[in-house]
Amino acid sequence: MGHYRLLALDLDGTTLNDRSEISETNREWIAKAREAGVTVCVSTGRGYDSALPFAEWLGLGESPLIVVNGGEIWRKPGELHRRTTLSxxxxxxxxxxxxxxxxxxxxxxxxxxxxxxxxxxxxxxxxxxxxxxxxxxxxxxxxxxxxxxxxxxxxxxxxxxxxxxxxxxAGITKATAIEEVCGLIGCTMAEAVAVGDSLNDLAAIKAVGLGVAMGNAQDEVKAGADVVTGSNLEDGVAQVIRQYVLRV
Missing domain, CATH: 3.30.1240.10 (Hypothetical Protein, Haloacid Dehalogenase-like Hydrolase; Chain: A; domain 2)
Structure with a gap:
């Protein structure tokens, strides 16, 4: 296993395919990361109700959950840690x-x-x-x-x-949310991996120890990433876990 302790995954365009499904390959490697002691955290622009079924299907019922781009951070599903509202x-x-x-x-x-x-x-x-x-x-x-x-x-x-x-x-991003989650689980941003495809992922990709852009990511996101993985139709998340998180 590598030295990363937190894996923050975007949903749409990243963990999900174009039919809003999680492939069996992605699910399998996310489970392997969890079994190896890595905290896997959904980090999405979706709201809580929309994100929760995916987190539950991945077995993340005890993991932190970042929704609405960091507007809400849940210590675990059902237990709100922080909420920041627009006036x-x-x-x-x-x-x-x-x-x-x-x-x-x-x-x-x-x-x-x-x-x-x-x-x-x-x-x-x-x-x-x-x-x-x-x-x-x-x-x-x-x-x-x-x-x-x-x-x-x-x-x-x-x-x-x-x-x-x-x-x-202002100031509410997936990056600030992931930093908060790092504090909750007792790791540093250098020990975190963020994977995404859009501009709402870019701050996080730049801030963590390993920032990963999907193969289908916007060009600006790819330019800001440390590495580019396969697309959301090529199990890019599984590739990241295998090559960089577990290194197997």
């Missing part, structure tokens, strides 16, 4: 920006559920907001939205696809 005022402003671009899709994660263009809760303080997002395959529209967002204060911008923008509170 109501920020979300209303993000929503007004979305309304100025009616061709774009938008969504928002809250502790009460997901709201989007078809189902919006309106101007209410009854919701604790975690993350806001925009989606548009017209890159000019997406660039216009991002340009405006970059002029605002208090936001962390990333993406989970070339066609979206994800908005968290």
């Amino acid at each position: 109501h005022e920020k979300v209303m402003k993000l929503h007004r920006l979305a309304e100025r671009h009616p061709e774009a899709w938008f969504w928002a994660y809250s502790t009460q559920g997901i709201y989007n263009k078809e189902r919006w809760i309106g101007d209410t303080y009854a919701v604790d907001w975690l993350k806001f997002g925009y989606y548009d395959e017209n890159l000019e529209t997406l660039a216009a939205i991002r340009t405006e967002l970059e002029a605002w204060e208090g936001l962390e911008l990333s993406n989970s696809s070339p066609f979206n923008i994800e908005v968290n509170p």
